[in-house]
Amino acid sequence: MASAAASNPKLQSQFLDVTYVNNKTGSEVIALKNINLTIEEGEFICIVGPSGCGKTTFLNTIIGFIKPSNGSILLDNKKIEGPGRDRSMVFQSPSLLPWRNVKDNVMYGVELQKRVTSETKKIALEYIEMVGLKGFENHFPHELSGGMQQRVNLARALTVDPSLLLLDEPFSALDAQTREFMQQELLRIWSETKKTSIFITHQIDEAVFLADRVFVFGARPGHLVDDIKIQLNRPRALKIKREPQFLKYVDHIWGLIEHESSKQGFEVE
């Protein structure tokens, strides 16, 4: 099973280093150091780690905003050189156009890719429905709650039909209940679309609940601490979060992060 999957890597990070150079002072921050990992087609990956350990940097490198200072990332065996139509991202910070309604915001990605057709319009409406915003198509972002806005972001990222979906703490602004609801929705959407997904979160139980594998990152410099396979049956219901096996994963990852944080003098939030 594992060997069959390994022959079809979706994404490979090889000897990846990312360094930020301050333009004014010339000083350098090593954000990521020697990241080696492989993600298979259709996998759901979660990344956890203390704040500042380079999770966003990693996604920004995959989306193509940042050039590695060493090593490379291969997507479908091709080196990533910049943004591409095969990827889309749900950002940590809100990024909807305030003067566009929900429908036009969701269409924004395909519009930029010059793919506005009756077909993509239909897909957009389907995703709006899928994220639970049917009836809000003509509302403007300021008329939506933070959680609803984040769902618009998700629908927008899905509408371009990426083969790799990147999500940077998409649910961090949500209340606990909406968050759990969205976790289930995301899993449902993922099981329908089978898109390879990389999801950053600070919540360990969220990571375990969603992921096929959890990558634990450590800080200073950002590095991969562990890669944990989550062997919980799918489809997963919320009640799985109370099962001993689930809690064992959470405990284990918690321990890893705590260890990393204490090493760096961080507090675990």
Add this chain to the structure above:
Amino acid sequence: MKKDETITLGKFKQTKKKISNSQRNFMISTFSVIAFLILWEVCSYYKLVNPLFISSPLKIVEAAGALFVDSAYLNHIGVSTYEFAIGFLFALIIGIPIGIFAGWNQIFNAIINPFVSALYVTPKVALLPIIIIAFGIGITSKIVVVFLMAFFPIVMSAQKAMSTLDQNLIKAARSFTASEFQIFRTIALPSTVPFLLNGIRIGLGQGLIAIVVGEMYASTAGIGYHLTHAGQNLKTAEMFVGVAVIAISGVILTGMIGLIEKKFSSWKPE
């Protein structure tokens, strides 16, 4: 109106309330203007203030009635309108692209910024003597003054608008492989509109000042010219007709900007 009916009841109520609010405010404004005119008339009638200085609303209306059938006066209005329209139009079609480009391109901005910043704060009427020498006392010199006065607020506002773009939006656009031009069209331009309209509004006021001052200083026709002469010959009522024509033009033009603004910001929270 149709649009309001389709949205939720709560929203509809809100809209309805707003309309009655603005109706009320409009009535208060109308009343205050009427009260002012009556007070003015009374002051003049009972000579509480020398009528030579303040004329009176009735006399002004009378003078307006006479002037507006006088083809010479209509010609003055025509000349001023022409000067203003051409000067302001140039300020728009040159100022907006320059401002936007300056906000978009740092190098271009570095080139023009010293001039724009310096001239923005300079009273352009100080340049009038030299403009008159260069362009004569005809309409061209007035067009130039209107242009100069309106140009800088417009450039500055466009430039400022571009420098306050939301980087998060640009990042999102780039992630969808947006080109520079697409970012410009879908993010930069729409974000610019409110700032730009504000600059245009300031430019309008400046342009109207430019017309009057320019025509006062040296000209052979125009409202400012007529107004100055009327004032000097103690035809106060005629002078006030000129003032009213300019004031009403300003109000109408600003109102038009307001309408455009409303159209472009229909998405905005109340």
